[in-house]
Amino acid sequence: MRILIHGINYTPDEIGIPKYTTEMAEWFAARGHQVRVVTAPPYYPAWKVPSAYKSLRKWRETLNKVRIVRSPIYVPDNPTGLKRLLHLTSFAVTSALPTMLIATFWRPHVVMGIAPALTSAPATWMAARLGGSAAWLHIQDFELDAAFEMGLLKGEKSRGIAETIEKWILRRFDRVSTISKKMMEGLERKGVNPKSIRELRNWVDVDAIQPMSEPSPFRAEWKASADDIICLYSGNIANKQGLEIIIDAADQLAEQEHIKFVVCGQGSGHAAFSAQAQSRPNITMLPLQPFEHLNALLNAADIHMLPQKAGAADLVLPSKLTGMLASGRPVVATAEDGSGLAGEVDGCGITTPPEDAKAFAEAIQELADTPALRDTLGKAARAAALARLDVNVILARAEAEFVNISEGAIASSDQTTPSDGSINPPEGR
Structure with missing residues (x-):
């Protein structure tokens, strides 16, 4: 053709x-x-x-x-x-x-x-x-x-x-x-x-993005121990993402020194977000990574974060979700009950109400404290990618x-x- x-x-x-x-x-x-x-x-x-x-x-x-x-x-x-x-x-x-x-x-x-x-x-x-x-x-x-x-x-x-x-x-x-x-x-x-x-x-290319048998080299680069919980957002940094909820969650979990936030990407909101993140020692900012490093980056996470502003869950379905699921890690997403995004994450992570930083932080805390739940949801995420994506x-x-x-x-x-x-x-x- x-x-x-x-x-x-x-x-x-x-x-x-x-x-x-x-x-x-x-x-x-x-x-x-x-x-x-x-x-x-x-x-x-x-x-x-x-x-x-x-x-x-x-x-x-x-x-x-x-x-x-x-x-x-x-x-x-x-x-x-x-x-x-x-x-x-x-x-x-x-x-x-x-x-x-x-x-x-x-x-x-x-x-x-x-x-x-x-x-x-x-x-x-x-x-x-x-x-x-x-x-x-x-x-x-x-x-x-x-x-x-x-x-x-x-x-x-x-x-x-x-x-x-x-x-x-x-x-x-x-x-x-x-x-x-x-x-x-x-x-x-x-x-x-x-x-x-x-x-x-x-x-998603389920062969290019898949769970790694060894720890990601990014974790060593970040000096993350086996007990550290890495919460990752990777993608566009702009208004519609509602990334300010990550700042709020990092503040609420500041005393949990083993929970660390990594935000990787660029976009129209990068400068404003970086200015806020700079004063938070539990937030690390990274530039956008080339595709050949994407699998290692996604595998460095224990938890993937997928914030969205209220009202956006059925207007856009974030493209970054496919890689998150394929990497075999659980997702914490903000989405209204019954929305398309909530349906995609169901069984593969936890959804919380949009712009509710307290609920978002509590979901991260629950996954951080429950390795068995992270493992179960991560395996379900990988299975969903194989079946649907x-x-x-x-x-x-x-x-x-x-x-x-x-x-x-x-x-x-x-x-x-x-x-x-x-x-x-x-x-x-």
Whole structure:
């Protein structure tokens, strides 16, 4: 097949959405499909374009058999609500023409847009129509809802207009996929035809990320003893993560000298968080680690921390959760009962109410004091990753759906897709 992917983030950006877009493109290319990507220069999560990618020579490149076209983009130093909107709009404008030209002359079988950013979706849809291609939109998070819930965008009238436009865009696509059952329900509420909805979960390479038989070398580097309990957060450091709860929990557990907090990553909120963490001796800050060190990093933890702000648990399903589960360590997450995130963590860790630092600290204390519980939940986490998150099974089913839709078949006749619209692995590997 010929597959064109249109999305704002791609390698060498390392965490979150760019990781999954890159892995999907390269997986399809390795299977013999022709894959092209229209994207922006790397900038995430540092919100700064590396000097190497300011050269015109980097605007077109081929990486691991994937041909990449990069469009110029406005990257703000301080991505506030309005600046973030301008940032997304700049990519929608500059990437529209190359996406439509490639589709018109290359005639891909499938044109897939990755959201965020939804602002680019109209160009994705138009490119598919110009190329006679199937139009597929993949929703990694409900960025519009999240922006209003977290106060980045404000005003009921503005929200109503934005949601009307969003609904119009979503209903144009032949397929709209997202990463959890709860988010599929959200798509239905937004007016998407249920027959067009697919669940395309985020995945993990369960061979690359797995429990280590020996202690992680990071523990020796941190001078952590066998009795020390390492509580790790690794990922984007930004407003929507609600990482201030880690500061509060560290304060509440300050007298428990064997409980140590490690926060690894970067992002728009890094400077503010680091300033707070600096005065806490039980918090260690680390820069974002390269992928080849990720397994050792995740295995250095006794407990993984996954904070989220209130209202975000069904709008975004944190991509970092897949590696946490695959590493075979228990998770302490903040999520409302009945939310999609709570369902994912159920049996693999402990969920506490969002922004409740006392409950968050108590959950960490419980796991720190109960090695048998940590072991049980960690083994369940690894089993969940093997059963639900294997990259090869998930993308093989996505490939079958791509073939199906590119041939014009309707969902009801697709024998490769389960009746619930899922393109995920069955129980077991």
